[in-house]
Amino acid sequence: MDTRRIIRLRGSYLIYLPKRVASSFASDEVLVFWEGDFVGVRPLAFRRSAADVGLAAAVVAGYAAGLDELELPASEEVRKAAEKIGAKLEESDGGYLIRYVDRYLDKAEVVGRMLDALLFTLRGLAQVTATSTTVQAADDETDILRLSLNRLCTKAPTPKCAFYIQLARYYERAVDHVGELHAEKPPREVWTVLKDAAEELHDIHQNLQIPAIARYLSAMPSRRFAVMQSTRGELQSIHAVRTIDYLENAAEVYLDIAVYQNQKAASLNSIETKRP
Numbered sequence: 646m647d648t649r650r651i652i653r654l655r656g657s658y659l660i661y662l663p664k665r666v667a668s669s670f671a672s673d674e675v676l677v678f679w680e681g682d683f684v685g686v687r688p689l690a691f692r693r694s695a696a697d698v699g700l701a702a703a704v705v706a707g708y709a710a711g712l713d714e715l716e717l718p719a720s721e722e723v724r725k726a727a728e729k730i731g732a733k734l735e736e737s738d739g740g741y742l743i744r745y746v747d748r749y750l751d752k753a754e755v756v757g758r759m760l761d762a763l764l765f766t767l768r769g770l771a772q773v774t775a776t777s778t779t780v781q782a783a784d785d786e787t788d789i790l791r792l793s794l795n796r797l798c799t800k801a802p803t804p805k806c807a808f809y810i811q812l813a814r815y816y817e818r819a820v821d822h823v824g825e826l827h828a829e830k831p832p833r834e835v836w837t838v839l840k841d842a843a844e845e846l847h848d849i850h851q852n853l854q855i856p857a858i859a860r861y862l863s864a865m866p867s868r869r870f871a872v873m874q875s876t877r878g879e880l881q882s883i884h885a886v887r888t889i890d891y892l893e894n895a896a897e898v899y900l901d902i903a904v905y906q907n908q909k910a911a912s913l914n915s916i917e918t919k920r921p
Contacts, residue, residue, distance in 0.1 A: 811898045
């Protein structure tokens with residue numbers, strides 16, 4: 646890190662970038678991104694790479710790493726992985742050229758969609774309308790959304806990325822445990838407890854208020870006890886409790902975000918008050 650002075654010039658603002666960084670840029674154009682009072686700058690460049698492995702993991706790695714294109718040996722595994730994440734596939738010199746597509750541009754939206762998928766599934770299970778197909782679709786969608794978030798944070802690493810990546814991981818794992826729990830056929834009461842917990846967390850996601858988050862966290866031990874009382878057998882208990890655990894973990898991250906945002910707002914208000 647370094648301290649630089651902001652230069653005001655005819656109503657505009659100018660700041661000199663570190664020479665050792667700016668001199669490495671291959672282009673005179675840069676991508677500028679921001680979040681609150683944070684501003685980031687990175688070179689505007691087309692990101693392309695190649696690898697000698699025809700594996701699905703390579704397709705996923707290229708997407709999460711923020712590449713625009715990736716060349717891989719042709720294989721059925723590569724083709725299926727590219728289709729799953731919505732990438733465009735072209736044959737090139739006996740291999741595949743994968744052109745990645747950005748489905749989302751807003752990190753908070755991606756996290757919200759993951760929570761929506763979880764809540765939709767739990768509502769269906771509580772109402773006995775969801776099927777194994779529903780559960781699998783939610784699992785596939787949250788996997789892709791987590792990768793999309795990793796991609797966004799690689800391309801535009803803003804301060805809240807640390808929070809969003811945590812949330813994405815917790816929601817992905819919660820959906821995984823819901824799938825495992827569904828396979829064990831638990832009583833309907835279990836789904837009702839989990840659905841209610843997810844609905845309340847959804848409200849918190851839409852309106853971050855520290856008192857509401859505190860009430861939610863204080864209620865989690867009783868919810869954990871409720872699912873333990875309703876489940877039948879060790880496997881049902883493990884997956885139900887782990888789902889509750891991940892919802893609780895997510896609420897703790899929302900508390901971190903709320904405190905962070907309040908601190909930022911207080912700092913900005915302090916600056917405004919000091920201005921003549």
